[in-house]
Amino acid sequence: MEILQSAAALQAQTEKWRREGQRIGLVPTMGALHDGHLRLVQAAAAENDVVVVSIFVNPTQFNNPDDFRLYPRLPEADAALLGPAGCTALFLPSVEEMYPEQSKLRFDFGSLEQVMEGAHRPGHFNGVATVVSKLFHLSRPHRAYFGQKDLQQVAIIRQLVADLSFDLELITFPTVREADGLAMSxxxxxxxxxxxxxxxxxxxxxxxxxxxxxxxxxxxxxxxxxxxxxxxxxxxxxxxxxxxxxxxxxxxxxxxxxxxxxxxxxxxxxxxxxxxxxxxxxxxx
Structure with missing residues (x-):
C-alpha cells in the first residue's frame, strides 16, 4: 500500500491508473477506522482494480471547535488496517494541502440540508460537499463508497453527483453495528x-x-x-x-x-x- 500526502501525487497516480484502464474505488473517511470502514474498503477492493482510501479530518464540516479538536486521530493504526483490507493507496493530506486558500465557494442543497443534521449543524454540509468534491476531482473514481449511518450525507452527495455530473457510481452500504446494536462510529x-x-x-x-x-x-x-x-x-x-x-x-x-x-x-x-x-x-x- 502506498501512502500519498499531496494532492498532486494522488492526481498523478489516479491519472496513471486511468490510462492503464484500471477501475478506481474511493472510500473517503476521517480516520479512526472501525469495521464499518473496513467493510467499505473490502467491497471496493472486490469491485474495482485499485482502491483509494482518504483519511482527512475536514475542519470545514465541523461547526463545534471542540468536536474538531477532540475527533480521534490514529493515522498509524489506521494505515496498518488498510493494507490487509485491500487498500491500494492511502491519501493522507494536511489541512494546508486540501485548503491552500480559504474556500469561497458555497453550496446550497435547499430542503435536503434544512432538516435534521443541517438544521442542527449550520455549514456542515457545505464543508462535506466541498471536501468530497475535491476528493472526487483528485481521485476520479469509478465508484465511491459511503455508509448508510450518515444517511443525510449520502443524500447530499447523491445530489452533488447529479448536479455537478460527476462520472461515478455512488455505493451505499448498510450500517455496521456492534453486538448490542450500537452503530459503529x-x-x-x-x-x-x-x-x-x-x-x-x-x-x-x-x-x-x-x-x-x-x-x-x-x-x-x-x-x-x-x-x-x-x-x-x-x-x-x-x-x-x-x-x-x-x-x-x-x-x-x-x-x-x-x-x-x-x-x-x-x-x-x-x-x-x-x-x-x-x-x-x-x-x-
Whole structure:
C-alpha cells in the first residue's frame, strides 16, 4: 500500500491508473477506522482494480471547535488496517494541502440540508460537499463508497453527483453495528464506560419506532412513544428524532404506498454526539 500526502501525487497516480484502464474505488473517511470502514474498503477492493482510501479530518464540516479538536486521530493504526483490507493507496493530506486558500465557494442543497443534521449543524454540509468534491476531482473514481449511518450525507452527495455530473457510481452500504446494536462510529471511542452502556438505547428507540409503524400506528403517535422511551434515560439528551421520506428527508405525517421512510435520531451522551437511522418500506406495513 502506498501512502500519498499531496494532492498532486494522488492526481498523478489516479491519472496513471486511468490510462492503464484500471477501475478506481474511493472510500473517503476521517480516520479512526472501525469495521464499518473496513467493510467499505473490502467491497471496493472486490469491485474495482485499485482502491483509494482518504483519511482527512475536514475542519470545514465541523461547526463545534471542540468536536474538531477532540475527533480521534490514529493515522498509524489506521494505515496498518488498510493494507490487509485491500487498500491500494492511502491519501493522507494536511489541512494546508486540501485548503491552500480559504474556500469561497458555497453550496446550497435547499430542503435536503434544512432538516435534521443541517438544521442542527449550520455549514456542515457545505464543508462535506466541498471536501468530497475535491476528493472526487483528485481521485476520479469509478465508484465511491459511503455508509448508510450518515444517511443525510449520502443524500447530499447523491445530489452533488447529479448536479455537478460527476462520472461515478455512488455505493451505499448498510450500517455496521456492534453486538448490542450500537452503530459503529469513530466517535464511539470517546464514550465513557457508563455512556457506552447507555448508547445502545438509541438503536432500541429506532427499533421501537419500526415496530410501532409495523403495527400501523399513526406517525405522530409513534414519535410520541419513542420520545417517551428516550426520556426515561437521563444519560441521553435527544437532539432530534424524525420519521422522514428516505430520499427527500422531509418529515412525513402519514405513510403512503409505496414509500421508503427513514427513522433518524441524533443525541448526546455527555459530550459525545451520536447519530443513527433505520430504513423501512411502507410496502411492508
Amino acid at each position: 469513530s466517535r464511539n471511542r470517546r464514550l465513557s464506560v457508563e455512556a457506552r452502556k447507555k448508547a445502545p438505547q438509541l438503536y432500541k428507540a429506532l427499533q421501537l419506532g419500526v415496530r410501532l409503524l409495523e403495527e400501523n400506528r399513526p406517525v405522530a403517535s409513534v414519535k410520541n412513544e419513542v420520545l417517551q422511551f428516550l426520556a426515561m434515560e437521563e444519560a441521553i439528551t435527544l437532539e432530534y428524532f424524525e420519521i422522514a421520506d428516505a430520499r427527500t428527508l422531509q418529515t412525513v405525517e402519514e405513510l403512503t404506498q409505496p414509500q421508503e421512510v427513514a427513522l433518524c435520531i441524533a443525541a448526546w451522551l455527555a459530550e459525545v454526539r451520536l447519530i443513527d437511522n433505520l430504513l423501512i418500506s411502507a410496502k411492508s406495513l
